[in-house]
Amino acid sequence: MVHRVLGVLPLSIRNLMESLPAEVKSRLEEIRVRQDRPLEIITTEKSRFVTPKGGLTRDPRDAYRPSGEDCRKMLNLISNHSLYALEEELRRGYVTIEGGHRIGLAGKVVVEGGRVKHLRDITGFNVRIARQIPGVAGDLIPYLFQGGRAENVLIVSPPQCGKTTLLRDLARIVSTGDKGLSPLKVGIVDERSELAGCVQGIPQHDVGPRTDVLDGCPKAEGMMMMIRSMSPDILVVDEIGRREDGEAVYEAVHAGVQVFTTAHGRTLEEVCRRPTISALARDGVFGRYVLLSRRRGPGTVEGVFDRSFRRVGRMEMVRSPC
DSSP states (O other): OOOHHHHTTHHHHHHHTTTTTTHHHHTTTEEETTTTSSOOOEEOEEEEEOOOOEESSGGGGGGGOOOOOHHHHHHHHHHTTOOOGGGHHHHHEEOOOOOEEEEEEEEEEEEEEEEEEEEEEEEEEEEOOOOTTTTTTTTHHHHEEEEEEEEOEEEEEESSSSSHHHHHHHHHHHTOOOOOOOOOOOOEETTSOOOOOBBBBBBBBBTTTTEEEEEEEOOHHHHHHHHHHHHHHHEEEEESSSSHHHHHHHHHHHHHTTTEEEOOSSSSSTTTTTHHHHHHHTTTSEEEEEEEEEEETTEEEEEETTTTTTBBBTOOOOOOOO
């Protein structure tokens, strides 16, 4: 999986990354390249800097510092020497490459008419390594379905705790009909190309045989498009939060479509401070809340709760956050 990512790195940085121990490469989550600043990697456990000899250090003074030429070469490799072809990606600030890996971009933002037109003078890259873990959501299925029918599900966690990985696997399981489920039609609205990791419209991740994907589409608009055109049984969408996202969730539920989605937050109390989530919670839209952390590594399930915020299984009541 990592070898696909190495192909977008300039040779000087690629050689350093290939020198890292295999166990480090197997746990890579991010490679952060910043012009004239320390080369950083992030694994499942920690952040480290890469030395000019391909070692690891905590001291940024000992790290390799990518040059302006490194950054120019990297941008050419990402764009296949055609920045024009990446005009839309430059406006959004990230590029998805084969394998579903996403490269965030930082530089000078060009604004026109109050809207971001594109990026230029790109000097920062965040290579986020996508890892599909088939079966990671399997143990949750009995908690998310009642009598064979899916509940509306909100997965809550801080960044990089496995929300997207879990959501992707839920889509795969439901679409395939694993874990004793009857297979269902799934519609994924993938605004940031993270769930399915589409390249030229083709999912790079296994999201199931009965799954349709709207790639790069705004969530609220995409949910309505899916309902009108693809008749999904379940809508899957990552990171809701805006008012229009909430309105689209209401529309989907009222149309008889179940929704699996996520939101950023360390606790249910924290996520319910957001007006959109609070309104959905007060109306009992979500029958299940799944709370994740990194306490025992990414994807640690801290609890599954029902619409009344009772812990499913032990039925332990927690203080209602909404």
